[in-house]
Amino acid sequence: MTRAAGRSLELYYIDGRPDGMLTAEMFNWTGHVLMTPRTQIAAALARPEASYAGIYLLLGEQEGEPLAYIGEGEDISARIRSHDVKKDWWTSAILITAAANKLNKAHVRYLEARLIAEAKSIGRMPLENSVAPGLPGLSEADQGKMEAFLENLLVVLPAVRVDMFIQRARSAPKPAVAAPATVLAEPEARFVLEAKRAGLVAHATLQGGEFIVEKGSMARLNWEGSWITGYAQLHAELKRAGVMEEADGHCLFAQSYAFQSPSAAAAVVVGRQANGTTEWKHEATGVTYRDWEASRIEAAQATEPA
Structure with a gap:
């Protein structure tokens, strides 16, 4: 397998505010993404x-x-104006179009159906959409174009703070990827977290830059911490999505799951705020993740040419 190619993305803060309207475009892609807070929806809908x-x-x-709600339209401003009256729960909108208005009704219906199916399969955020629409009839060539459009869109959306389409569940180990000759392949590292009072044991691996808690690992049934944080919401999200399932008074990971950090993984496992760099121990040596990482950095510096 070849190494995935990098991509260039341009973000433009329309009014110079990091929390205001934002556009995102990718080199050599016709798509255009506009993110707007609801407080600026009038200005957003006035744009061409x-x-x-x-x-x-x-x-x-x-x-x-x-x-979340996913919709489509031949004039998306008209659809959103309707939602502005009928739906009071939403706080931001993402408008996805193509340069020179190149998408037609069949294209956007296809993209809507694919995004709804993708969101439901990942389960990170509930949808208000009550029905999952079927795919419209497109030619083989048009299907290929829309799948390519969707592939780029799913790269762009996290850059505008939409992470509901990021698949972090890992149902099977990733196949080995041959590293370029100039890059040293990282050996897989395995860690264990034991919360003896709660009777919990979890295992994780660091591979490809991802901290993956393995299928079968244990976690607290409910969030026990006094602070309701993003990790508390993640704990609830993983239960809701079926990544963690109830078993004998605790949770079991039904799938392996890639966390953004060892601390996020530790917090979900123990059900409270946790310092993952000290909670996780390298399985072979027993040293903390922090000390294991420090030794790697030191070793890398020692091999650098003077």
Whole structure:
């Protein structure tokens, strides 16, 4: 297998504010993404691309739980104006179009159906969409174009703070990837976390830059910490998505799952704020993740040419 190619992404903060309207485009891709807070929806819908055919995401919360809606339209501004009256829970919108209004009705229906199916399969955020639409009939060539469009879109969306399509569950080990001759392949490292009072044992591996808690690892059934943090929400999200399942008074990981850091993994396992760099121990040596990482950095510096 060949190494994945890098991609260039351009973000433009329309009014110079990091929390305001934002556009995202990728080199050699016709797609255009506009993210806007609801407080600026009037200005967003006045932009030319808002009247194009496209798809849109509405993001927010309802009764304290995250919620999203995925829709399409030949004039997405008209659809969002309708939602502005009928839906009061959303706080931001993502408008996805193509340069020169090149998407047609069949294209956007296809993209809507694919995004809804993708969101439901990942399960990171509940959808208000009650029905998953079927795929419209497209020619083989048009299907190929829309799949390529979707592949780029799923790279762009996390850059505008939409992570509901990131698949972190790992149902099977990744196949080995041949590293370029100039890059040293990292050996897989395995770690263990034992919370003896709670009777929990979890295992994780560091591979390809991902900290992956393995299938079969144990975690607290409920969040026990006094602070309701992003990790508490992640704990609830993994239970809701079926990544963690209840078993004998605790949770078991039904799938391996890639966390963004050892501390995120540790917090979900023990059900409270946790310092993952000291909670996780290297399985072979017993040293903490922090000391194991420090030894790697020291070894790498020792091999650098003077």
